Amino acid sequence: MRRLVLIAVPYLWLLTLFLIPFLIVLKISLSDTALSIPPYTPTLDLGAGWTGVKEFFAGLDFENFWFLTTDELYWKAYLSSLQIAFLSTIMTLIVGYPIAYGMAQAPDEWRPTLMLLVILPFWTSFLIRVYAWMGILSREGLLNQFLLWTGVIDAPVKILNTDTAVYIGIVYTYLPFMVLPIYATLEKLDESLLEAAEDLGCSRASAFWLVTVPLSKSGIIAGCFLVFIPALGEFVIPSLLGGSQTLMIGKVLWEEFFNNRDWPIASAVAVVLLLILIVPIILFQRNEQKQREAEG
Amino acid sequence: MAQTVFEPWNDPDQEPLIQFRNVTKRFGDFTAIDNLSLDIFEREFFALLGPSGCGKTTMMRMLAGFEGVSEGAIYLSGKDIAPVPPNKRAVNMMFQSYALFPHLSVWDNIAFGLKRDRLPKKAIGDRVSEMLQLTRLEKFAHRKPHQISGGQRQRVALARSLAKAPKLLLLDEPLGALDKKLRQDTQFELMDIQEKTGTTFVIVTHDQEEAMTVASRVAVMDEGRLIQVDTPAQIYESPNSLYVADFIGDVNIIEGHAKKSGDGYDITFAEGQPVLHAKTSRDLGSAGKCYLAIRPEKVTVSAEKPEGRTNLVKGTILDIAYLGNLSTYHVKLASGQIIKAQTANTRRIARRDLTWEDEVWLSWTETAAVVLEV
Ligand SMILES: Nc1ncnc2c1ncn2[C@@H]1O[C@H](COP(=O)(O)OP(=O)(O)OP(=O)(O)O)[C@@H](O)[C@H]1O
Ligand SMILES: [Mg+2]
Numbered sequence: 001m002r003r004l005v006l007i008a009v010p011y012l013w014l015l016t017l018f019l020i021p022f023l024i025v026l027k028i029s030l031s032d033t034a035l036s037i038p039p040y041t042p043t044l045d046l047g048a049g050w051t052g053v054k055e056f057f058a059g060l061d062f063e064n065f066w067f068l069t070t071d072e073l074y075w076k077a078y079l080s081s082l083q084i085a086f087l088s089t090i091m092t093l094i095v096g097y098p099i100a101y102g103m104a105q106a107p108d109e110w111r112p113t114l115m116l117l118v119i120l121p122f123w124t125s126f127l128i129r130v131y132a133w134m135g136i137l138s139r140e141g142l143l144n145q146f147l148l149w150t151g152v153i154d155a156p157v158k159i160l161n162t163d164t165a166v167y168i169g170i171v172y173t174y175l176p177f178m179v180l181p182i183y184a185t186l187e188k189l190d191e192s193l194l195e196a197a198e199d200l201g202c203s204r205a206s207a208f209w210l211v212t213v214p215l216s217k218s219g220i221i222a223g224c225f226l227v228f229i230p231a232l233g234e235f236v237i238p239s240l241l242g243g244s245q246t247l248m249i250g251k252v253l254w255e256e257f258f259n260n261r262d263w264p265i266a267s268a269v270a271v272v273l274l275l276i277l278i279v280p281i282i283l284f285q286r287n288e289q290k291q292r293e294a295e296g
Numbered sequence: 297m298a299q300t301v302f303e304p305w306n307d308p309d310q311e312p313l314i315q316f317r318n319v320t321k322r323f324g325d326f327t328a329i330d331n332l333s334l335d336i337f338e339r340e341f342f343a344l345l346g347p348s349g350c351g352k353t354t355m356m357r358m359l360a361g362f363e364g365v366s367e368g369a370i371y372l373s374g375k376d377i378a379p380v381p382p383n384k385r386a387v388n389m390m391f392q393s394y395a396l397f398p399h400l401s402v403w404d405n406i407a408f409g410l411k412r413d414r415l416p417k418k419a420i421g422d423r424v425s426e427m428l429q430l431t432r433l434e435k436f437a438h439r440k441p442h443q444i445s446g447g448q449r450q451r452v453a454l455a456r457s458l459a460k461a462p463k464l465l466l467l468d469e470p471l472g473a474l475d476k477k478l479r480q481d482t483q484f485e486l487m488d489i490q491e492k493t494g495t496t497f498v499i500v501t502h503d504q505e506e507a508m509t510v511a512s513r514v515a516v517m518d519e520g521r522l523i524q525v526d527t528p529a530q531i532y533e534s535p536n537s538l539y540v541a542d543f544i545g546d547v548n549i550i551e552g553h554a555k556k557s558g559d560g561y562d563i564t565f566a567e568g569q570p571v572l573h574a575k576t577s578r579d580l581g582s583a584g585k586c587y588l589a590i591r592p593e594k595v596t597v598s599a600e601k602p603e604g605r606t607n608l609v610k611g612t613i614l615d616i617a618y619l620g621n622l623s624t625y626h627v628k629l630a631s632g633q634i635i636k637a638q639t640a641n642t643r644r645i646a647r648r649d650l651t652w653e654d655e656v657w658l659s660w661t662e663t664a665a666v667v668l669e670v
Contacts, residue, residue, distance in 0.1 A: 195362050196395035198382040200409030200460065210408075214399045294398070294442065 022274070029267035030060040040263050064268035073252065074269065078276065080247040084163070084238075085231040088170040092227045093220065095171060096178030100219075101212075103179070104186035115183075118176050130169060130240050137165050137241065161243035169237040174230065178223035185219030186212070218291040225284035233273055249273055302512060304337035311374060313338040313464065313496050314359065319368035321354055321520075328354045330520035331368070341490055341497045343507040345543070346517030352500040353392055354520075356466045359498065360389040372464070383412075390457040392468040392500075394449050396441040402452050403428070403437040409460045427455040430485060447473045454482070458489065467499040471506065483510050504544050508532065516540050532591075538668050541589040546624075548595070548635050554586040554667060561667050563588055566631035572607045574665045587668040594664035595637035597625050598657050599649060605659040611635065613654045625650065627658055 031040040042059035045052040068074045103114045121129060136142045137160040144156040159165050189212060197207035213220075235250030242248070249269065256266035304310040312335035321329035328351045336342045344352045357363040358370060361382035369376050377385065388409070396405050406427050410420045428434045431451040436444050441452065450473045457465060470486075471479045487510055490497055501507050507514050508528040515525040516539070524531060524540045535541035542549065552565030552572070560575040563586065572588065580586055602608070614634065615626040618641075625637045637658055650656060 190393075190395065192391055192393055192395040193397060195360075195382070196389075196391060196397070196456075197408070199360055199387075199389050200456070201383050201412035203383055206412075211397060217399075294440075 025267045025270055027060070028263050029064055029271050030062065031264045032059070032063070033262050033264055038263070039261055064264045065272070067265065068268055068272065073247075074249075077247045077249045077252045078272070081232050081234075081249040082276075084166060084170070084248060085228050085234070088167050088174075088231055089224050089228045091167060092171045092174055092178045093224060096175055096223060097182055097220070099175075100179045100182035100186055100216075103183050104189070111187075118179050118183075122176070126173065127236065129173070130236060133165070133169055133172065133241060134160060137168065160241060161246075163242065163246055165241040165243075166238050166246055166248075169241045170227075170231050170234060173237065174227040177226040177230075181222040181226065182216055182219040185216040189215055218287060218294075221287045222284070225280055225287070229277055229280055229284070232277060302339070304340070305335065305513065310337055312336060312371075313340075313373060314498075315371040315374075316355075317369050317371065319358070319370060320366050321351070321358065321363060322366045328520050329358075332520065332522055333368075334515065334522060334525065336496065336498065338496055339490070339494050341487065341499065341510050341512045343511035343514045344498065344500045344517060345502075345504060345507050345514055347543075348502075350517045351520040352517060353468055356389060356468050356498065356500065359464070359466055360387055361385050386463040387466060388457045388460055388462040388464075389466040390453050390468060390470050394441075394453040396449060396452055396456070398441055401438050401440055402433055402444070405441070405452055406455045406459050408456065413460070423459055427459050430458070430489075431455040431482075447475070447478070450474060451482075461493055461495065464496045464498070467497060469500050469502065472502065479506070480509075486510060516543055534666055535589065535668070538587050538589070538670075541587075541666065541668060546592050546636065546638075548590045548592060550588040550590070550633060550635075552586060552588060554580055554584060556580075560662065561586070563667070566629070566633065569609060569629065569631050570607075572665070573662055574607075574667050575662045576667045578667060580667060580669055585670045587670065588665045589668055590635075590660055590665040592624060592636040592638035593622075594660050595635060596659050597627070597637045597639060597650065598659070599654065601657050602659055606662050607665070608657060608659045609635070610655065610657055613650060613652055613656055616650070616652065625656070627656060 028040055031042065033039060034041045042056050044056045048055070099118070103111060103118075106114055134141075138144075139156045139158065139160070141160070143159060144153075147153045148156065159168075193211050193215070194207050197211045198204070202210060233250045233253075234248060235254050238246045238248040238251050239254065242251075253266055253269045253273070256262050256269060260266075304312075314334075314336040316332050316334040319329055319332045320327065332355075344355065346352055354363060358365060359372075359377075361377070361380065364378065369378065371377065372380075372385070372387075397408065400408065403424055406424045407420050410423055415423075424437075425434075428437055431454060433448065433451055433455065436448060436452075441449055444452070450470070454467070454470050457467070467486075471482055474482060483506060486497065486499075489495065497510075499507075499510065511528055513525060514528050514531050516523045516531065518539060524536045526536075531540060531544055535544065538549065541547050550563070550565050550572075552563040554561040554563050556562075557573065560573060561580065563572045563574065565572065565588070574588060596602070609629055611627040611629040613625055614628045617624040617626070621641055622638055623641055625639070627635050627637060629635065635658055
């Protein structure tokens with residue numbers, strides 16, 4: 001009985017916070033646009049009894065999903081989102097790993113402070129921080145001024161409203177999600193393993209590749225998913241920092257929803273995005289579970 | 297042909313493999329190793345014995361290269377090893393905590409060092425199989441360290457350190473987690489390996505019996521200093537201090553007053569008790585307080601008063617500890633001291649004639665007891 005309750009709690013949680021909203025979105029994606037409130041048909045009319053339910057289901061179809069395949073905008077947006085999310089995950093890893101490593105190497109009394117510094121940005125609004133980046137990346141911004149001052153460039157370059165700005169924005173925003181799980185695994189790493197590796201003939205560098213990296217693998221995987229999954233559907237960063245040519249599915253979704261008021265198409269876009277995300281989410285869960293098992 | 301005894305430490309022409317020269321190691325203001333000098337020779341099986349925290353692991357770590365020295369120097373084959381990094385030393389260490397790689401299988405753990413030497417695949421495979429067989433781990437070759445028992449892990453650590461057949465092998469409590477049978481087997485294996493390969497072993501152990509069995513010499517340490525470095529027999533038979541006598545094996549300690557007499561000392565230890573005599577070449581000065589250390593197995597118990605013994609005291613049996621092959625009698629003297637005497641049980645229990653509360657005579661020879669300075 002106790003077991004049952006314990007199992008029921010997370011499932012109820014999932015049901016109310018994930019499954020029900022998902023079913024609503026799925027239903028909208030199967031509906032047709034209409035000039036009404038809400039802007040789609042059919043709506044379930046329970047007053048009409050059984051015929052009402054039958055009519056309701058008769059009104060649902062996969063038209064919108066079919067439509068997504070006919071317009072190349074959509075699949076291009078998906079692909080480009082995947083590419084941007086993938087590349088920025090790699091970049092976040094390249095930036096984040098040394099930070100996590102440095103934190104784990106730092107003297108014990110420094111670690112809480114360093115940890116605080118990593119999460120400090122969360123204390124201000126995400127939107128404000130992205131606006132701040134607009135100031136840094138713009139033609140007259142700090143970055144251009146700095147590059148001019150050092151003489152790397154002689155005329156200001158366009159950074160804001162390009163894909164570069166999007167990458168910078170994503171790496172900046174999601175860096176803590178990469179650093180923290182990696183740091184958690186590196187911190188647990190037993191120093192004597194590195195000594196054993198050196199004792200058996202490894203140089204410091206090869207001990208790092210043969211021991212440190214494999215043992216932080218679960219942290220790396222967790223960090224990559226924690227960056228990749230939200231980056232794939234990212235909308236604020238491409239709309240504020242990206243240019244008109246920056247194609248990301250989150251942005252398309254937003255435009256369908258609010259500019260075109262085409263809820264059914266927007267919902268179909270969201271459902272497909274979710275289906276795409278299910279693969280990495282399941283892989284992520286596997287990784288977490290494997291790690292738990294390894295730790296016994 | 298005369299068998300030459302292996303005693304390089306007595307040969308002034310032998311160059312030691314390892315030399316500690318006035319080595320001091322400090323951690324902050326704590327002195328872990330205190331001005332220690334020591335020679336260890338090639339092909340030795342050298343045991344470090346001492347209480348927890350006396351600096352055994354620290355000495356090993358300095359040899360392996362994980363700790364520098366604060367003062368003094370360590371020489372390996374006559375060369376100062378301070379500038380040589382751990383991976384360039386012909387030294388392998390078995391860690392007290394095992395330090396097995398959790399992401400690698402038993403097989404890969406053992407092969408780790410061999411792969412670093414870029415040996416051909418075949419040679420690595422053969423060597424690993426040999427090690428697996430030696431440590432009886434064949435069945436576990438493909439398990440990860442967290443899937444085997446503590447004793448098996450210890451054997452993996454041992455196999456991994458043996459695999460590279462180093463010139464010097466440091467074993468930090470290599471057999472602690474093994475059961476008695478396996479431990480004895482492994483001890484003989486180690487001695488065998490040593491004989492075959494000529495590797496020099498430095499081994500840390502808490503088990504004196506183990507030190508006695510395997511070691512060519514034993515160093516007894518306390519608080520970062522060496523108290524006595526000698527062969528197991530010497531350490532046992534003629535400890536140089538109360539500390540060593542007490543640390544190694546079971547011992548009766550009698551506190552008394554020594555007076556020079558003939559080839560040894562006369563010791564008075566309590567009112568109404570006879571004067572004891574012990575032969576010794578040691579010089580305690582003319583007279584003074586001393587300790588007399590007597591091993592229980594050197595004390596004879598008898599119901600009737602034996603004739604012609606120099607050291608003879610009378611007491612009553614307080615307790616008998618039956619250990620199977622041995623029995624230890626705890627005998628209380630009239631002056632209050634309790635002396636332990638050990639005899640081999642050659643007869644069945646039922647037929648033995650001594651029992652609780654019996655009056656018995658304890659005796660030992662002039663050379664059985666060791667006189668120690670206070
Ligand atoms: N890195 C360190 N920092 C500070 N003190 C240390 C450090 N390493 C060891 N010590 C201290 O040095 C002393 C000797 O430690 P060591 O590990 O050599 O003991 P040990 O003889 O191996 O003991 P055990 O039998 O318990 O393994 C201990 O008092 C220990 O607390
Ligand atoms: Mg130790």
